[in-house]
Amino acid sequence: MGKKVAVTGVGITKQSSVRHDVNGVEIINEAVRAALEDADMNRADIDAVVIGNMDHFEGINYVEAWSIDGNGGLMKPTMKVTTGGCTGSTVAMAAYYHVASGLFNKVLAIGWEKNSESDTTGAITTAFDAIWDRPVFAGAVAGLAVEAALYMHETGATEEDAAYVAVRDRKHALNNPFAHLHINLTIKDIMDSPYLSWPVKMGDMCPRTDGACALIFSSEDVVDDFPMPPAWVVAVANRHMYTYTADADFGSIDGPYWMTSLEAASKDIYSRVGISDPLNQFDMAELYLPYSFAGVKWMEALGFTGRGGGPELLRSGATDMGGKCPVNPSGGVLSSNPIGATALLRVADAALQMQARAGARQVPDAKLALCTGFGGCYWSDMLILSKDKP
């Protein structure tokens, strides 16, 4: 069996729509230094580095090599992984495998993006097939909007239901000093915001952010070297199902699919960890919800409620702070979205919760956390973190 793995250090940069004060290498370094300081380590203590972002957002090829002076990997094993929107969770999983393999004890995981340096939708559009998708595609916004339209059609859910998520996550972000957006909004504010791509409005959508995140992943053999208690990684799983956008199946209420990759990844990871009732078994969740409708429909795909049960689940307050399973105490993707770091921030915040040091956003007595990453063509990554050693 592999080594057990824990997060033992967390570094998060200041996040905003434009960080003119730092270039890419410097924002990476800001996160790395914060993580090293948090873990009471020197660069010399790092065994290996894994980094990720989406190349076309900054237009840099071979990012792990380009950023070496800032990423801590100089004269060390350094690797780049990338999977689009889920890059951050892909980085976390890669760091997990670095350590679980027994090859390394202390691994630095870095996700970053300076989204201000390009046209985000233009760059995302290049993720899709040049011949079959790009001529008509409009990036993540329209790609998600067609799912939202079908969800409302199938379930009778409303734009107001989705707005609940947009309000909730922004409200949670008020407790998170690292969040990009600190705005207290109402459902009316969301409903009054302009359509970007019907039925998705400005208020339903994540921002684009400059920011970086670095985590230290450590083997069970060395967790005592660190000042903070370990946040254990219990399991990781993922599914990247689609090559052609046209194959993505958003499901019908009585059909076989709802959100295929998330359902398949959930089944995999839940069976390995023994999760049968996620709403009651998880104490909190940091979910990659890039737009508000995801916070309704994807809760169903994750098994927190049945198909069409999303609106009722939300309105019960179960996902609010103080509820059964608070979702996105950090404010989530709807409040901060430096894309290559976004899914790693989910893991970072869940780790802080497991370590009981999430400050004003702490969920009392949180012991088991669910994290997700979303990207590509309806791709899903999942990690489960625990306060107790698995």
Add this chain to the structure above:
Amino acid sequence: MTDSEKICIDVLSGPDEEQPFHYAAGVYGSVFINELRDNKRLMGIKCPKCGKVYVPPRRVCPPCFVEMTELVEVSSEGSLYSFSVVSFGFLDPATGKEKPVPYTYAVIDLDGADNRFLHFLDETDHNKIKINARVKAIFEEERTGGLLDIKHFTMV
């Protein structure tokens, strides 16, 4: 089919500078492009194992992981699976210029196909568009080889 095996499409790609690419459409994708251009026919491909028909055609059925070779014609009509009216501006990476908005991005269930087809719908008032509406392809008069030889879909 000799000509159809060699179709490449030139595309610009890159955030801040021109990065020209010359993408192969593949053997089956080339047939689709030629049939669309020359005969206004839409071609799909059928999985020998599960029987699903994919459009545009390609070699591998994802769940079955088997090679597909049987090209079949699918209808240029179908029903609207979902749609979105795109109203925000963004740079089109293929041109480096702002994409004209609004336009309606449509996900279409073509009759005879089991996956979906992505294209434009010519109606941009979301109140006038209904999921499951019948739609049909409107072809360009001058067709040059490519997805946009279909001008758009329209509700019938």
Add this chain to the structure above:
Amino acid sequence: MQPVAIVGVGQTKVEANKIRERFEDMVFEATNKALADAGMTIDQIDNVTTISNDFWDGRTISSMAINDACGSYDKNVSTAEGDGTFGAIYGLMRTLAGTFETTLVVAHHKGSESVMRLITNAMFDPIFERSMGIDAIASAALQAGSYMRKYGISEEQCAMVSVKNHGNAKKNPYAQLAMDLTVEEVMRSEMLSDPIKKLDCCPIGDGAAALILATGERAKKITEKPVWVKGVGYCCDSYHLGYRDLAGCDALVAAAKQAYTMAGIVDPRKEIDLVELHDAFTYQEPFWLEGMGFCERGEGGKLTESGKTALGSELPVSASGGCLSSNPVLVAGLVRIIECALQIRGDAGEHQADGVKTALAHGVNGPAGQSHCCWILGGEA
């Protein structure tokens, strides 16, 4: 490290322009060849690691293009961006972690669809370096000049590498450029960026490759000829060319040392029977062999000149023809591992070397050999 073996390999022929094929077509071919080689079906693959680069593919999630073709549907899958040797290390980690018994690693590249000089120019700093037009060839030329001047390596010695590798390629059905050359012909070929001439330079080709890794017990059940991973090491040097000693290759020295330590190798010259180098330019054979400790610093030119790196001699280097004859970027590193595995199995065909028990596969990332990766493979567990 727990025992892990390579149990199946597959590669496409590398060609200048596979105009009929998309990324997925090449990957489907390589994947099926690896499965057939291992006698496995896709259902027996527990997880997949893909290798691609968003710039080379002109696609910001380059791995999306090939998920169907590598059979990763409804499996755990991830993507390393960089040379195939690095991606294979990620596959190795996933095999060692205790969750999976088998891992498929695939890489693809179509150089014919993009413009090499623009893609590799984008490796350099956008504000301070790109506008000078520097690219893979120009940066390698800066390194070649520094190294050759410092140690008195001659252009003729480098040309001998071209003659040898393009000749070896004639025995490899997958190689792109196979030809009989003379040192004079290499010397007379067009100057691209002094001292690098056209025939000192690899072609950028189209191709794909795949290999299957399995944990120890499982590997023995799958094949009678498992090739064992004895050691791996990788290391990244400084980025700006001016920050490092271009006439040195410190990252390679460190990567090789890690791999040797893990494999228990004390004297590589005695203990390693064959090397598959990431030799994209001719100067890199003597240079990288020095870094790996096969000879003293500055002695690489003489080692090449002595003929000892030829197929049939004591240390065959790039018996397949190496990157100089075929360089589908990223795929190239995976092919180095595959070629070593075939040599150890005795399945390399016409370019089989004698008595290969232990072999070294090498890969490079970043400009002018910034980051190196070494694999030591062996026939016995």
